[in-house]
Amino acid sequence: MAEKELPGSYGRPGPGEIAVVGLGPGGEEEMTPRARQALERAEVIVGYRTYIDLIASLAAGREVVVTGMTGEVARCREAVERAAAGARVAVVSSGDPGVYGMAGLLLEILAAHPRGKEIKVEVVPGVTAATAAAAALGAPLMHDFAVISLSDRLTPWEVIADRLEHAAAADFVLVLYNPRSHGRPDHLRRARDIILRYRHPTTPVGVVRNAGREGEEAWIRDLNTFLDLPVDMVSTVIIGNSQTRVLDGRLVTPRGYRL
Amino acid sequence: MAEKELPGSYGRPGPGEIAVVGLGPGGEEEMTPRARQALERAEVIVGYRTYIDLIASLAAGREVVVTGMTGEVARCREAVERAAAGARVAVVSSGDPGVYGMAGLLLEILAAHPRGKEIKVEVVPGVTAATAAAAALGAPLMHDFAVISLSDRLTPWEVIADRLEHAAAADFVLVLYNPRSHGRPDHLRRARDIILRYRHPTTPVGVVRNAGREGEEAWIRDLNTFLDLPVDMVSTVIIGNSQTRVLDGRLVTPRGYRL
Structure with a gap:
């Protein structure tokens, strides 16, 4: 069937992407436009419950993967697996994701993944x-x-x-x-x-x-x-x-x- | 005339306000909504030329006071004088205004001003x-x-x-x-x-x-x-x-x- 020849009709051809997004201190007033765009672009949002609640309006209509406070490793592994399977993923941290946040752990897990090099990653800073x-x-x-x-x-x-x-x-x-x-x-x-x-x-x-x-x-x-x-x-x-x-x-x- | 009795018809009754605003790294993409609102609210924007250029679209239609790179003291004095005379003033810094920026100097000059206690000040953080x-x-x-x-x-x-x-x-x-x-x-x-x-x-x-x-x-x-x-x-x-x-x-x- 001709439809099968269209790009993407078999599912994604390659890995997806991950944005590690800093929400800033909390309110949407403190989130940069760049952070907002990264969330809007995402198909899957991964984060600790409290952070997801801060961006409820943006999370609505997207798949949300929530873990507990100490579930950082599980959260990052999930994000990498989902991106490896083709999804556009946003991992959210309050403040800046590079200051005691999720960015480092995510990059470590990514580097150890067989498809890690193919996944595009962006760290979006926030007000810490x-x-x-x-x-x-x-x-x-x-x-x-x-x-x-x-x-x-x-x-x-x-x-x-x-x-x-x-x-x-x-x-x-x-x-x-x-x-x-x-x-x-x-x-x-x-x-x-x-x-x-x-x-x-x-x-x-x-x-x-x-x-x-x-x-x-x-x-x-x-x-x-x-x-x-x-x-x-x-x-x-x-x-x-x-x-x-x-x-x-x-x-x-x-x-x-x-x- | 009745109009003279309206509040504000003689000019401002009291001091104005100052927002020390962090623009973030530079592009408008990195500026928080809170920072943008503070600039939109301002009547006078005070800053170093390079920073004003980064927010040209927001500066348009507002009075802009520009000084050179080493004119920090003059810039803050001007901001305080304008606020003391009743204006809503925004002082802009790139990054975060509280990290080697204008916030500290402004608060020092404000504290030494006879009307300093009456002027409302807000520091608006940015991505540093x-x-x-x-x-x-x-x-x-x-x-x-x-x-x-x-x-x-x-x-x-x-x-x-x-x-x-x-x-x-x-x-x-x-x-x-x-x-x-x-x-x-x-x-x-x-x-x-x-x-x-x-x-x-x-x-x-x-x-x-x-x-x-x-x-x-x-x-x-x-x-x-x-x-x-x-x-x-x-x-x-x-x-x-x-x-x-x-x-x-x-x-x-x-x-x-x-x-």
Whole structure:
């Protein structure tokens, strides 16, 4: 039959493609047009339930593959298999997918796949929690900063502690991701105690919950007092350097301009 | 006359507002809806010429105040004065305005202004060069990273060198902003030499020019060889940690998942 000769009438001739898409802090207001286009183009959207819910209107009418929070490996394998079978797949992360997100794992799994080289992959950046939280607080990241996750699920605590120590010693502003969870309620205090060896107890500290999304809350305290705040897994903690100050209720690290 | 009694008929009754807006890497494709709305709402747009050109269609029909690259202080003062006189002002930065951008300086100038407390300010985050460059290279920022500017215009070189040293010692991935300019052609080599005390010469290095905008170019080399690349002021340099590898031509720092 003539129809069989048409391209695509046997199913896809070759592998599909994967976009690893950063949604930004959460709301559709924070998602770039490029991210939106990548989702609109996708036939299959793969992600953690909470992220899929953030883009419900875009997910509607598409096949959605949902896994639990710790199902990252399964999620990426599924995305690669679907793309290898010809689908256009979007893997979604909140924030930027390249900052503690899904991009690295996906590229690792892709490189190990027999058809990995044939699948086109694009990483679509997004506004990451560090800068979304900074914007809510003022401008604490105007000078050199270090981004550290306090989760020891994949990294030994000794490595984390060493990084905290060096970052504090070199007067970096510190941005802490995954600052506290039920499994490790004490990490934030241990991190604070390391930093206190190098910084004054009145060094300003900003905490933002749900940065850039509905229910955003921001506080400014100092190293002495911030542990009393309701810091959790949807919080980002920013610890000032020696120059950071509070100006009219905003956290500002001067870049050094003479005024 | 009755009309005179209408609100606003004498000009604005009080101060206006300022949005410090991150344009993202450059193209309108990378600007969030929230950033676009802030620009649409503005009566006056203040910025460096190159950034204004990136948003020509949005700037059209609005008053535009342009200053040179080193006119940051004048730019922020002008923005604050205009807002104090009642205008809705947008100050634009490429990338994220809170990362070596205009947000901090603006808040400093605002805090020193007699009407500063009355002016409403919003910082609108954008996709910063670190993650736009990372996306172009693969996924090098999947683990803890340090962001360092090599510009010594406002920071003594000794401080920069000390931060490079500590970040290298603690095995952070390094992101270098302002990596090279005519005024300091040698900083990048000096930075590389510091890092080489802690990292193997074959450590992968990624360089991206014009990340996320027209004319984007990306290269992957190593600490031994990357200085030959055409690194300039519109480039971002990402230096891998001890775990970073090149997979199918992409730069990936594994997070530590067992595959």
